[in-house]
Amino acid sequence: MRGLAVGLWLAVLPVAGGAADTGAGAATYARICAYCHDTGIGPVLQGRALPPEYIIGVVRNGRAAMPAFRPAEIDDATLTDIAGTIARAPAKQESAP
Ligand code: HEC
Numbered sequence: 001m002r003g004l005a006v007g008l009w010l011a012v013l014p015v016a017g018g019a020a021d022t023g024a025g026a027a028t029y030a031r032i033c034a035y036c037h038d039t040g041i042g043p044v045l046q047g048r049a050l051p052p053e054y055i056i057g058v059v060r061n062g063r064a065a066m067p068a069f070r071p072a073e074i075d076d077a078t079l080t081d082i083a084g085t086i087a088r089a090p091a092k093q094e095s096a097p
Contacts, residue, residue, distance in 0.1 A: 025081025028074060033082065038092075042066060047091025052083035059083075 036042035042065075045055070056079055062068030074082070 023081065023085075024078040025083075025085045028078050029082050029085060032069070032074070033086075036066070044092070045086045046089040050087055052080070052087045055083040055086055056080065 033042075033045070037045050058066065059069050059074065059079055059082075069079075
């Protein structure tokens with residue numbers, strides 16, 4: 001199931017917004033995080049093997065230009081899912097637009 005979720009996530013990313021339900025983490029990443037992290041506003045996160053605890057810490061506390069997200073905005077289960085998805089993701093292979 002996890003492998004499937006990651007595969008779907010990668011398949012869905014370029015479609016931004018068109019996604020069927022692919023899991024809370026992937027959907028939330030696409031809806032919130034991708035806005036900055038797939039556009040060059042924030043650093044690329046995929047393919048860096050960032051530890052999930054580190055990702056969760058940055059999201060909860062914010063970091064420089066990145067706003068903090070409270071549990072009311074992204075609940076713990078979803079955030080854990082996002083962090084795991086990012087941590088396991090291979091580097092994005094994207095041709096420049
Ligand atoms: C409004 C834009 C914005 C959004 C939305 C955003 N980020 Fe960020 N994020 C940033 C910026 C800018 C930085 C770089 C902060 C700095 O200068 O240290 C960053 C840094 C990070 C880092 C640290 C990266 C590193 O290289 O150490 C992580 C992890 C991270 N963001 C995760 C997330 C996740 C997960 C989400 C979605 C829940 C998210 N961010 C949403 C702008 C954003």
